[in-house]
Amino acid sequence: MHNLNIQPITLPGLELKRPIIISGPCSAETEEQVMTTAKELAAQGVKIFRAGIWKPRTRPGAFEGVGTVGLPWLKRVKEETGMFVGVEVATAHHVYEAVKFGIDLVWIGARTSANPFAVQEVADAIKGMDIPVLIKNPVNPDLELWIGAIERINRAGITQIAAIHRGFSSYDQSEFRNHPQWQIPIELRRRIPELPIITDPSHIAGNRELLEEISQEAMDLNFDGLIIESHTCPDKAWSDAKQQITPVRLKEIIDNLVLRRPKIGDTPRVTLDELRKKIDLLDDQLLDLLKERMNISEAIGKYKYDNKITILQTRRYDEIMNNRRDRGSQRGLDEEFITRIFESIHEESIHRQNEIMNKATTKK
Numbered sequence: 001m002h003n004l005n006i007q008p009i010t011l012p013g014l015e016l017k018r019p020i021i022i023s024g025p026c027s028a029e030t031e032e033q034v035m036t037t038a039k040e041l042a043a044q045g046v047k048i049f050r051a052g053i054w055k056p057r058t059r060p061g062a063f064e065g066v067g068t069v070g071l072p073w074l075k076r077v078k079e080e081t082g083m084f085v086g087v088e089v090a091t092a093h094h095v096y097e098a099v100k101f102g103i104d105l106v107w108i109g110a111r112t113s114a115n116p117f118a119v120q121e122v123a124d125a126i127k128g129m130d131i132p133v134l135i136k137n138p139v140n141p142d143l144e145l146w147i148g149a150i151e152r153i154n155r156a157g158i159t160q161i162a163a164i165h166r167g168f169s170s171y172d173q174s175e176f177r178n179h180p181q182w183q184i185p186i187e188l189r190r191r192i193p194e195l196p197i198i199t200d201p202s203h204i205a206g207n208r209e210l211l212e213e214i215s216q217e218a219m220d221l222n223f224d225g226l227i228i229e230s231h232t233c234p235d236k237a238w239s240d241a242k243q244q245i246t247p248v249r250l251k252e253i254i255d256n257l258v259l260r261r262p263k264i265g266d267t268p269r270v271t272l273d274e275l276r277k278k279i280d281l282l283d284d285q286l287l288d289l290l291k292e293r294m295n296i297s298e299a300i301g302k303y304k305y306d307n308k309i310t311i312l313q314t315r316r317y318d319e320i321m322n323n324r325r326d327r328g329s330q331r332g333l334d335e336e337f338i339t340r341i342f343e344s345i346h347e348e349s350i351h352r353q354n355e356i357m358n359k360a361t362t363k364k
Helices: 031-043 067-081 092-100 116-126 143-155 183-191 201-205 208-220 247-256 269-306 314-330 335-363
Strands: 020-024 048-050 084-089 105-108 133-136 161-165 197-199 225-229
Touching: 020 031, 020 247, 031 067, 031 247, 048 067, 067 084, 067 092, 084 092, 092 105, 092 116, 105 116, 116 143, 133 143, 143 161, 143 183, 161 183, 183 197, 197 208, 201 208, 201 225, 208 225, 208 247, 225 247, 269 335, 314 335
Parallel strands: 020 048, 020 225, 048 084, 084 105, 105 133, 133 161, 161 197, 197 225
Antiparallel strands: none
């Protein structure tokens, strides 16, 4: 648990109910594009408009946003639609410019949250202001770095804070642009239960076909909202065209969401408790089996030491992984899930054998 002062996000005159919906184009391109998209979103009932003004791109030459020239467009969105507006900030200059033009909320992007110096610069700039700050997870799957960014903003006196879960970069091939790794935001919720979590299906998916599925999973996990990129003409967007949708399609996704109860009612409680007891029993059995397996790993480590055999046996490791994946698939278990489990088991087994080797060597 962390000693943070987190208060609910409030916007004047707007009652924020779950799911909080934030939408708008990946990039503000032209004043006409911004206004058209905003008016279409407002017509669909969206109350919070987002647009990228400064865009950190992977390589130079890509469209990096229109910059400060786009902020008056967002001011016009507020005036003509009554929507609240938000932008991404990465430097002190961005913060000062955004506040000068009446931006209602800001978020810190994934590349910025990965750099404590950059987060601290934003924190120092925003100190003393009364504005909600949303913090995206770092590009890499590092929960402590994410929490560190949250702590830096909170220590600057900002209490209206939310986390944005936008997935994590991975070298592995996947259907996702950024793998969701749901266990990381789940652990964040466990550690800081009062912190709102908003999922970013657009950056997780990287394509519009997966948006509805990811949005529903976020709701099933009882997260608080969604930030989804929308554009009046997605296929002609200047950045991230494949992951943007029209405001009409956004409304369809929102309407299709099934919002399950966050708390368990009295009626199904007995059945659920019984199922949970079974899980507890099975978990105890799993732990006993893992302990027994590690005991055998230690015995193998002793044998390898006595017989001058190296710890890592690549052929045996490949054999285990291929065999366990196949056997897991035969039981209806996901191959990626089985791979992660046995990679962790193998890592711990190697660690145990290393300890055996080092102790034996030290005694000589």
